[in-house]
Amino acid sequence: MKKILITGCAGGLAQLCIKSLLKKTNVHIIGIDPRTPKYQHANITYYKEKYSKNSFEHIFSKHKPDTIIHLSRIGHNNTTPIFKKEKLLDLNIISTKQFLDLALQANIKKILLMSSFHVYGAVPDSPSLLTENSPLKASIKHAQLREIVEIDYTFTNWAWKYKDQVNTIVLRPCHIIGKHINNTISQYIKSPIAPSFIDFNPLFQLVHEKDISNIITQCLSNVATGVYNVAPSEFVPLKVIKKVLSPKHLSIPSFSLSIISTLLKTTLTPNILPDYFIDYLKFSSTIDGSLLQKQLPHFSFQYSWKEILQDLKK
Secondary structure: OEEEEEEOOOOHHHHHHHHHHHHHOOEEEEEEOOOOOOOOOOOEEEEOOOOOHHHHHHHHHHHOOOEEEEOOOOOOOOOOOHHHHHHHHHHHHHHHHHHHHHHHHOOOOEEEEEOOHHHHOOOOOOOOOEOOOOOOOHHHHOHHHHHHHHHHHHHHHHHHHOOOOOEEEEEEEOEEEOOOOOOHHHHHHHOOOOOEEOOOOOEEOEEEHHHHHHHHHHHHHHOOOEEEEEOOOOOEEHHHHHHHHOOOOOEEOHHHHHHHHHHHOOOOOOOOOOHHHHHHHOOOOOEOOHHHHHHOOOOOOOOOHHHHHHHHHO
């Protein structure tokens, strides 16, 4: 029986992956998360614990997993004080290195990290399609994104260093949308009080939560070590998305943004327009997903952007 450790197992995407894996394969899931997962099954062992060296040593020793799906990281929460963010960031990066070293010692054969296309940043001079070799510019301007960039770097460097011992896959998906996902983009596009800009209309790529769950499952058996963008080939302008989900939303000139952003931070949803996210509302940051498509030639995205938005409205 295959044994898979999933970090961040209480999250919406993790719960979808767990259900998908249990349907398709003879597998036992070991999950770790400080939160309480909802989905229960005879072939799941949950650990409601913080991520620590001792926790992972115990899990590796007791369960001897052969695969890890790493879906957990500290979110770039706009309300976290900067001094606390720096401490959390340093701790998370150190813990990531320890985690990978422990995995190597435990003879783990496959590791999958869920990163994000956010690592590329959103800048005026971005190419029409960003490849996996494009520079990671996100942390240059926004310290909020430093963590995800550093962890992506850590995993990528480690992956190539130990490619003969561990099959390591780093996924950089575009915007993940779905009923079980409560990320920044989902909150933003659904909110009637979150504005778009009169003078900007960037192109977006959307992937449904079920499609990304399916990709993760397929990557566990069919994909070589490497970094892979995850995105469909279709694009949709931001203003079209907002019109579908919140037709009465506010559209403002970008020069008034600082005032609106300050006001939103005093509402019940202070994270709806974090500082780092504003660039993605101004400039297109579209990625080329063809490299992964070559690794998964029989995979096709089941949800178009129209179907994704309609599903979110239900």
